[in-house]
Each structure stands twice: as structure tokens, then as C-alpha cells.
Amino acid sequence: MAASSIPKPARSGAVYLRALEPEDLDFLFALENDPDIWGVSDTLAPVSRHALAEYLAHATADFYVVRQLRLVVTTEISSVPVGVVDLFDYDPLHQRAGIGITILAAERRHGYARQALELLKTHARQVLRLHQLYATVGATNTRSLRLFRAAGFRRVGTRQQWLRTPTSWEDAVEWQCLL
Template identity: 55%
Template sequence: MNYLQGDTVLLRALEPGDLEFLYAMENDPGIWGVSGTLAPYSRKVLKDYLDRAHLDIYEARQLRLAINSRRESHLVGLVDLYDFDPVNLKAGVGILISARHRGHGFGSQALRVLCDYAFGVLQLHQVYASVGVSNAPSLGLFRKAGFRETGIRLHWLRTPEGFENEVFFQKFRENVS
């Protein structure tokens, strides 16, 4: 099987044909605050990234997957495991749904499928996420997915309005007190 499957989404490896979607997402200044980006990416840089996307998570320390709608068979977003730590069995989780596909459950389903993979296949002990306090949709997404709010990083994110706090979430494979 070359994909991970949920009821409404398929998570699959990035393909060369995803270049334009990746270009549009990575160059949207509206998400730069979430991704830590300060400047646009060229198509060449993103093509080079796609050329290396086949690397194993143990080598690259990251796994980025395309989120496809099963019903409409098209790309709706991206989901990542990043800062993969095979010694401590943990990884960060990032998710980005295109603006026109938000609010349709793709994020929730993709996050569930990714967590099932992280815990079931990679045997991770935990996954974690960091979300700015003003990002209400993402805060709701991670809470609904069973992530626990375990900390606040004060003045962590620089925004056009000033510094913003960031919520730190964790989800464990087994119940941890």
C-alpha cells in the first residue's frame, strides 16, 4: 500500500505533480507565521525538496505527506511529522489545510490517520504540536484529537501585532498521567 487511509482522506507521499500546490501553500504570507517562513520559496527550491522527499524518516527526520480527499480525489493539504527523534520516540506534528478546504473535517481525519501511523507503525511514545493562541481552529483541532495542553510558551511567536503566546500540546500512545 502506498498511502494511509481514513474515511475521508488518503495520506500519501509527495509526488512531482504536487509542486504547484506546494508552491502556492509555502508562498502564502498568511501561513508564514505558522511555518516560520520569512521569504517566498522558488519553484526550484521546492522541486529540489520534492526530489529529496523520498528519504526515509530515519534519515530525513521528517515525513511530509499529502492529504487527498477520497471523495474528490484531489490534494487538500499537507501533514508532517518533524523533528523525529527515534531515541526518545517522539515527533512534532504540523498540519496545513488549504483555505478553501478548511472546516470540512479533512484536518481531523488526517490527524487521526497520522497519529495511528505514528503510534502503530513507528511505535512513537508521543507526538506534540505547538499552536499560537490566536489560531482558534488549530487549537480546537488538537484538543478534539485528544492532544493535551501541557504548557504555554510566553511571547514565543512574533506577529505583525507583536509577540504572541504559544500553546504546547502532547498526545501519548498510552495514557500517561
């Protein structure tokens, strides 16, 4: 079994993390094509069902090969997804990766993001044996700033005018968590 696979869904409180399944196509299509989150996902255009189907066909590839991992956040085993967590930009020499999280707008404010981050931190430390995680958060994204602080990340800097918005530029706050 590849080191990046999770043999059974990881659970924390009411939240589970599980691998992507082919049945997640409609969920991913809606998520990736939501213009409200394009600003935090570096996306400027819709993603086709075909491209997402191809992605799903290869989503189980080994983390150490593809250097990324996306897991689905659910509230019960095999239930409807409420979001995703991502590890990306894996650096094998320095044993670090970026982390991102998206919870559907209708499912926010239930603590799912915090529980999912704790699960992903545990997986990154115990299974993937990473040394640290980092995140980049828009300076005006107060909910995400609070989330990463509450999840034990330390604010390590600010990049000036780092993120383009529809009308101007926004600073980005850098977060780091030593595992």
C-alpha cells in the same frame, strides 16, 4: 521498503494520506508561498520552484535518516490535494516528533484536518513506532486549539510571547499526545 513509506494511501472517512509526488510541485509552490500561513510555518520569504523541486526529489528519503515526513492530504485517491501533514524534529532516543498540519483555506471546515491527524497518529504509532507527538499552536489560533484537543492531544503548557506576529508577540500553547 523504508519504514516511513506508506504502501497504499491511508484512509479515514473521506480523507487519504499519500506520499509526495513530483506532480505536487504546483500545489506545494502555492502552499509554501501563501503569506497567510507563514506565521505558523516559521517562514518569512517565498520559496522557489527550484528549491521545492529539489525537496520533492528527496522527499521519499527514510524518516529515520531525514527525521521528517510530509504527507499529502487528499479526499480521494489521486485527487487534488487539500493540505499536508508533517512530522518533524524526530528524536530517535525519545521516540517523539513534532506534528504540523495545513489545510488549504478553501477546504477548511470539512473535518479533513481531524481525519488527517487521526491517520497520522495511527501511522506514527503503528509504522514509525513513536511514543509521542507534540504540537505548538498560537494562543489565538482557536481552530487549531480545538482541533488538537479534539484529536486527543493534552494541553501541557504555554510559552509566553513565543511567536512573533507582524505587530507584536503571541503566546504559544504546547500540546502533547502519548501514543
